[in-house]
Amino acid sequence: MARSARGAATMQDVAALAGVSVKTVSNVLSGYEHVSAKMRERVMGAVGELDYEINVSARNLRVGSTRVLGLAVPELSQAYFAELADAVIRAAGARGYTVLIEQTIVDRSLEISAVAAMRRHSIDGLIYSPLAIGPGDVEQLDVDFPLVVLGERVEGSRADHVTMSNVQAMKAATLHVLSLGRRRVAVIGAQPDGPVGTAASRLRGYTEALADYGIEQDPDLIITAALWHRTYGVEAMERLLASGVPFDAVVCFNDALALGALRALHKHGRRIPEDVAVVGFDDIEDSAYSTPSLTTVSPRRDEIAQKAIDILIDRIEGPDTRLAPLHVETGYELIERESSAGVRVEREAAGISS
Incomplete structure (x- = not known):
């Protein structure tokens, strides 16, 4: 089928090849539902054969949609x-x-x-x-x-x-480390955002998990982070370590904070998960490739x-x-990986009281 003299295929070319009217081609390209499937197939076949470029802007003006x-x-x-x-x-x-x-x-x-x-x-x-x-x-x-x-x-x-x-998901993350015998569970990512928002919901989930185990919340184990970036995870863990407060697990409000916390723990010679179990949140791609790989919650x-x-x-x-x-x-979904790895701590041997 010859194209128009201009070189680029036109709607008239499509109509001629498909054996239909220009109006029918227009209706097909505009997405009108009353066109039969057989007719639509003929028109789109001609569009493909001629490499016809659909004028999306013009079509959108006609049908009132930009897609x-x-x-x-x-x-x-x-x-x-x-x-x-x-x-x-x-x-x-x-x-x-x-x-x-x-x-x-x-x-x-x-x-x-x-x-x-x-x-x-x-x-x-x-x-x-x-x-x-x-x-x-x-x-x-x-x-x-x-x-x-x-x-x-x-x-x-x-x-x-x-x-x-977010409440139930963070509760599941916290219950995971509690089920492994951890009792001094820190949290990184708290923010003063009031009773709404992701941080407030995740803190509530953490608190509910502790309550299920009869553990009173320790304010010294609630570590704030202005932003949920890796550098803030490093800084938050440095503050926690410098405080001297004992802890054997940390749950973080996202994976970026957790990856930063892992970095700080490695720097200070803490073994993961033997000394400290670490859990993140979000299941970003990097979490599967950190060393150790990060236990996390997939949203x-x-x-x-x-x-x-x-x-x-x-x-x-x-x-x-x-x-x-x-x-x-x-x-x-809770994704269990190496940073918790199912390593259970014995309370007496670890010397950590509940």
């Missing part, structure tokens, strides 16, 4: 959010959407402005993972386009939410991404977007 989703995350330099972004992009791609990413660097004003900024890019909907905004900012999420919020920072808005039980990023994408696209493509907001809780 672009927004994703606003705090820090792409942090492995968890980079891996989450990858999962979101893959899930969106499987449904024919692309993803535009905005970084908010854990700044409240940027988190608030990101919602409006993304809308100016003509996205169809937004997946939003805030860390700095709080309950007082709930009205910022009452927007006129589909929005899915990840995490626990803001409840009560009209947005859909996808989260996991099942792929599941979070898939749920968020499915909800968002269902809102975009669904007939009625006025339905009540959804709240979906995904699962988690």
